[in-house]
Amino acid sequence: MSSFLAFTIFGLVSGAAYAIAASGLVLTYSTTRVFNIAHGALGMLLSFVFWDFSVRQGMPTLLALFLVLFVVAPAIGWFLQRFVARGLGDAPVSVSLVVTVAILVATLGLAQQVWPPEARSVQPFFAGTSYEMFGFFITAHQIITIVLSLVVAVGLYVLLNRTRIGTAMRASVDNPELLKLFGGQPERVAALSWAIGTSLAALAGVLLVSTVGLDYFALLLLVINAFAAAILGRLQNLPLTFVGAMALGLVTSYASGYLPTDGLLNSVRNVVPALFLFAVIVLMPQAQLRIGQVKGIVSAPLPSPFKALSWSGALLLGVALVAGALSEANLLLVGTAATYAIVMLSLVLLTGYGGHVSLAQITFVGVGALAYIKIDSPNLVGLLLAGLVAAGVGALVALPVIRLTGLYLALATLAFAVIMDRMIFQADFAFGFNGSLSAERLSILGYQVDSTAGYVWVMAVFFVLMGLALLVVRAGPLGRMLVALRDSPAACGTLGLDQRWFRVGLFAASAGMAGIAGALYAGLRGTVGAAEFQFFGSFTLLLLAVVFGVTSVTGAALGGVGLMMLPVLQADYPGIAGLFFVVIAVGAILLARDPNGLANQLFRLGRLLDRRFGNRIRERIPVLPVPGGSLGGMREQARAEHDANAAADQSLTTVGLGGGAATTPGPDQGPAENKEPAGV
Amino acid sequence: MSSLAETFAGSHRASGRHDGPLLEVDHVVVQFGGVTAVNEACFTADPGTVTGLIGPNGAGKTTCFNVISGLQKPTRGTVRFQGKDVSSTPVHRRSKRGMGRTFQRLEAFGSLSVRDNVKVAADIHRGVLKGFLPGGHGKNIDALLERVGIAAYADERADSIPTGTARLLELARCLAGDPKLLLLDEPSSGLDETETDAFGDLLRDLAAEGRAILMVEHDMDLVMAVCDVIHVLDFGSIIASGDPATIRRDPAVQKAYLGYSDEADADAHTVTDLPAVSDDTMVIPAAREGVGS
Ligand SMILES: Nc1ncnc2c1ncn2[C@@H]1O[C@H](COP(=O)(O)OP(=O)(O)OP(=O)(O)O)[C@@H](O)[C@H]1O
Numbered sequence: 001m002s003s004f005l006a007f008t009i010f011g012l013v014s015g016a017a018y019a020i021a022a023s024g025l026v027l028t029y030s031t032t033r034v035f036n037i038a039h040g041a042l043g044m045l046l047s048f049v050f051w052d053f054s055v056r057q058g059m060p061t062l063l064a065l066f067l068v069l070f071v072v073a074p075a076i077g078w079f080l081q082r083f084v085a086r087g088l089g090d091a092p093v094s095v096s097l098v099v100t101v102a103i104l105v106a107t108l109g110l111a112q113q114v115w116p117p118e119a120r121s122v123q124p125f126f127a128g129t130s131y132e133m134f135g136f137f138i139t140a141h142q143i144i145t146i147v148l149s150l151v152v153a154v155g156l157y158v159l160l161n162r163t164r165i166g167t168a169m170r171a172s173v174d175n176p177e178l179l180k181l182f183g184g185q186p187e188r189v190a191a192l193s194w195a196i197g198t199s200l201a202a203l204a205g206v207l208l209v210s211t212v213g214l215d216y217f218a219l220l221l222l223v224i225n226a227f228a229a230a231i232l233g234r235l236q237n238l239p240l241t242f243v244g245a246m247a248l249g250l251v252t253s254y255a256s257g258y259l260p261t262d263g264l265l266n267s268v269r270n271v272v273p274a275l276f277l278f279a280v281i282v283l284m285p286q287a288q289l290r291i292g293q294v295k296g297i298v299s300a301p302l303p304s305p306f307k308a309l310s311w312s313g314a315l316l317l318g319v320a321l322v323a324g325a326l327s328e329a330n331l332l333l334v335g336t337a338a339t340y341a342i343v344m345l346s347l348v349l350l351t352g353y354g355g356h357v358s359l360a361q362i363t364f365v366g367v368g369a370l371a372y373i374k375i376d377s378p379n380l381v382g383l384l385l386a387g388l389v390a391a392g393v394g395a396l397v398a399l400p401v402i403r404l405t406g407l408y409l410a411l412a413t414l415a416f417a418v419i420m421d422r423m424i425f426q427a428d429f430a431f432g433f434n435g436s437l438s439a440e441r442l443s444i445l446g447y448q449v450d451s452t453a454g455y456v457w458v459m460a461v462f463f464v465l466m467g468l469a470l471l472v473v474r475a476g477p478l479g480r481m482l483v484a485l486r487d488s489p490a491a492c493g494t495l496g497l498d499q500r501w502f503r504v505g506l507f508a509a510s511a512g513m514a515g516i517a518g519a520l521y522a523g524l525r526g527t528v529g530a531a532e533f534q535f536f537g538s539f540t541l542l543l544l545a546v547v548f549g550v551t552s553v554t555g556a557a558l559g560g561v562g563l564m565m566l567p568v569l570q571a572d573y574p575g576i577a578g579l580f581f582v583v584i585a586v587g588a589i590l591l592a593r594d595p596n597g598l599a600n601q602l603f604r605l606g607r608l609l610d611r612r613f614g615n616r617i618r619e620r621i622p623v624l625p626v627p628g629g630s631l632g633g634m635r636e637q638a639r640a641e642h643d644a645n646a647a648a649d650q651s652l653t654t655v656g657l658g659g660g661a662a663t664t665p666g667p668d669q670g671p672a673e674n675k676e677p678a679g680v
Numbered sequence: 681m682s683s684l685a686e687t688f689a690g691s692h693r694a695s696g697r698h699d700g701p702l703l704e705v706d707h708v709v710v711q712f713g714g715v716t717a718v719n720e721a722c723f724t725a726d727p728g729t730v731t732g733l734i735g736p737n738g739a740g741k742t743t744c745f746n747v748i749s750g751l752q753k754p755t756r757g758t759v760r761f762q763g764k765d766v767s768s769t770p771v772h773r774r775s776k777r778g779m780g781r782t783f784q785r786l787e788a789f790g791s792l793s794v795r796d797n798v799k800v801a802a803d804i805h806r807g808v809l810k811g812f813l814p815g816g817h818g819k820n821i822d823a824l825l826e827r828v829g830i831a832a833y834a835d836e837r838a839d840s841i842p843t844g845t846a847r848l849l850e851l852a853r854c855l856a857g858d859p860k861l862l863l864l865d866e867p868s869s870g871l872d873e874t875e876t877d878a879f880g881d882l883l884r885d886l887a888a889e890g891r892a893i894l895m896v897e898h899d900m901d902l903v904m905a906v907c908d909v910i911h912v913l914d915f916g917s918i919i920a921s922g923d924p925a926t927i928r929r930d931p932a933v934q935k936a937y938l939g940y941s942d943e944a945d946a947d948a949h950t951v952t953d954l955p956a957v958s959d960d961t962m963v964i965p966a967a968r969e970g971v972g973s
């Protein structure tokens with residue numbers, strides 16, 4: 001009985017800390033409509049800062065706490081709102097998700113860079129002091145935690161309901177324009193709420209760190225607890241958020257106290273918050289379609305069939321030539337790049353065309369790999385089945401949340417990724433704890449592809465086939481509908497589209513593509529383990545997809561290579577391993593608002609070069625194909641397209657600037673179907 | 681497709697399978713927190729007629745449209761379509777039954793061309809699965825663009841065309857689904873005078889085909905010229921209903937509108953030269969905050 005009481009107290013104390021974190025999340029979301037996925041990561045970073053001040057530099061605890069909560073944290077929050085998250089509230093959810101994921105990855109990279117992994121610990125406040133109550137002990141730290149959560153609750157209530165700035169905060173959600181009209185300054189209000197929100201994340205982190213430990217990922221996952229509680233309060237209602245946090249604290253505590261210590265149920269305790277989050281999301285009421293125009297995205301233009309085919313051929317030829325000359329280790333790297341490239345294709349479909357964000361794409365890769373191994377028929381049928389299993393799992397994740405908006409879909413995928421990572425993949429029936437499984441290479445129509453070089457080429461073929469299929473879909477009625485649904489769900493609804501099934505199908509298709517990538521990857525490596533499919537991988541995947549261009553097949557190919565290079569570079573330059581994360585994150589933040597990414601810049605560069613030098617070179621070397629810079633096909637084709645490209649490039653720029661004017665067609669403008677600029 | 685062909689043939693005259701109006705809004709109440717946006721509103725729309733819904737900014741007109749089309753759940757009250765209660769029918773099913781609407785804040789598919797916008801609508805109307813099949817609606821789409829007068833913009837991206845054109849595009853998109861009821865939210869704002877005249881003729885044509893048209897509009901000349909019946913909404917309540925001549929003379933209507941203009945020369949105003957308060961970038965609900973209920 002007394003152990004029950006002890007677990008209850010412990011649960012309430014953790015709940016109090018979650019409540020503090022969750023209320024920070026609610027504050028930032030409800031004033032700026034930006035859901036900060038990096039909330040837990042910021043708490044983590046600031047806990048490290050607190051450790052640095054109080055332990056490494058030996059400041060008095062109170063001073064360190066004061067500096068963290070009232071100087072460093074607000075400064076970071078203010079900076080992030082001002083320079084990173086500004087204006088995100090009006091952007092599509094996918095953009096604000098990408099930006100906050102980027103903040104998360106940057107925060108993690110920064111923490112790892114400044115405080116490289118080593119054993120660190122933070123003592124609880126007033127360590128050793130405790131009081132006896134009803135026959136058991138409650139520590140001073142626990143009392144402080146509960147008291148502080150109450151202080152935060154009352155403080156926020158007073159701030160929001162009894163002060164002018166609080167009223168402005170509440171008003172800025174409903175109508176920032178309106179607030180401006182009445183002399184309020186929405187920007188200042190937004191910055192203030194981010195400052196306070198970050199402070200609250202820091203406070204939660206500092207309170208939890210003595211029990212959770214100074215661990216990058218454990219604290220980063222605190223965000224899931226905060227999400228779960230905040231979502232119970234619909235991201236707006238602070239009292240309900242507190243109730244949610246306490247409930248979650250209790251459930252987590254009882255789970256750790258009473259679950260059996262062996263078997264699958266043992267690992268459930270690792271994922272209680274994620275399960276709770278999933279449950280809360282599923283119980284959310286139906287969302288109403290939001291009205292309000294989302295501007296069309298200037299997508300990378302679709303390539304002409306000729307261009308797509310010639311570039312596919314060139315890619316396959318290139319891989320065939322290079323593969324013969326590479327060492328086994330390098331071949332494995334190329335194969336890994338091909339895997340990632342296919343996964344990025346699945347993001348082109350889901351995010352680039354569909355406007356949805358998945359934070360579990362690497363998990364689906366794992367599902368595909370696992371299914372391929374378990375099905376144990378290494379041929380095209382087995383591969384297809386593995387893809388179908390992943391698609392089915394994807395549909396299962398999407399189904400319960402399909403009534404909700406994209407934000408909840410993304411959060412559900414995050415919860416799913418954590419559950420798979422921390423529980424299912426490590427179970428005995430899957431890869432096993434720290435274990436791995438061996439897989440056989442694919443045989444195609446009875447011919448087993450044994451050599452790694454050959455296998456890598458087969459993977460490239462799959463990439464090309466899936467890329468071409470994607471382009472065909474995009475150019476057809478389904479692709480149009482996909483883009484329409486991204487641009488305006490409300491209009492699609494009033495035109496008669498039942499978007500729930502459409503979205504389940506989209507999500508399943510994307511998960512299936514990732515699953516096929518996983519199956520191919522399993523065959524490539526021969527042995528795969530759970531460690532290769534950790535949830536964090538989906539974050540870097542998403543960011544690199546955005547950096548290289550999540551709207552084009554070229555972007556996916558480049559992104560695949562980029563993601564493969566990341567761990568290689570980090571291993572080569574261990575001293576700046578964390579900085580690589582920061583660089584990627586900054587790139588994603590800069591490019592998030594233009595999801596066409598670097599690939600599109602490349603297309604532009606290609607057209608520019610073609611315009612400048614294309615004709616001159618073609619005159620000099622009349623028999624050679626067009627140089628690479630033109631991104632074009634054969635000579636005649638390129639010549640025909642040359643003039644048209646110039647016009648198309650110009651019009652793209654016009655649209656990009658939001659200009660309404662149509663370009664005046666020049667006298668020498670090519671026929672309309674030749675107008676498509678290069679971009680494969 | 682045949683449905684699009686029917687668009688031009690006018691097949692709706694005989695669609696009265698039930699007695700009574702096509703659309704019935706019955707004592708609908710919508711509250712947002714403390715604000716009552718729509719208060720016990722009752723009105724109808726009938727095939728072959730153009731019904732106007734007018735009122736000052738923030739009167740609750742768009743909210744009424746949202747309730748009718750299913751984007752907003754009413755706090756109380758029912759919406760009946762073809763005699764059936766559709767209050768809890770999802771948005772897309774209402775559309776399948778024959779409702780189409782345009783939006784005050786544009787909802788065009790910005791990254792698609794104008795023609796593709798209409799194509800998507802036609803595809804959706806045919807059914808998502810049939811959308812796989814190669815479509816044979818190319819000519820009809822162009823005819824539809826021609827009809828609403830935006831054929832010249834067919835190949836432009838929808839986010840680069842002028843506001844007025846985008847509103848016509850939204851109308852064309854609806855028509856691709858051949859709706860029995862058209863809900864138009866401030867369709868003429870952004871059009872110049874000649875375009876507005878042409879638009880008025882188009883409205884009369886569409887009504888003559890047997891469609892019911894319900895229109896929110898701030899351009900009083902247009903409203904008075906094309907509407908058969910007008911309902912005036914103020915603070916969420918219907919304060920007057922009748923034909924244009926009756927509405928023009930109604931003292932309550934004059935007061936509702938003129939309450940916002942300069943007191944001194946209020947007598948000089950008639951409803952026809954009301955301020956055209958349409959504003960698609962910013963609604964000014966503030967003036968009404970907390971006044972409702
Ligand atoms: N989603 C919402 N949440 C809260 N209040 C809302 C919401 N939508 C509308 N309102 C309020 O309901 C009232 C009616 O708004 P509505 O948009 O229906 O007016 P309207 O008659 O269409 O005005 P306008 O002529 O400016 O378009 C306004 O006070 C508005 O602030």
Ligand SMILES: [Mg+2]
Nearest residue numbers: 741742743784
């Ligand atoms: Mg309106």
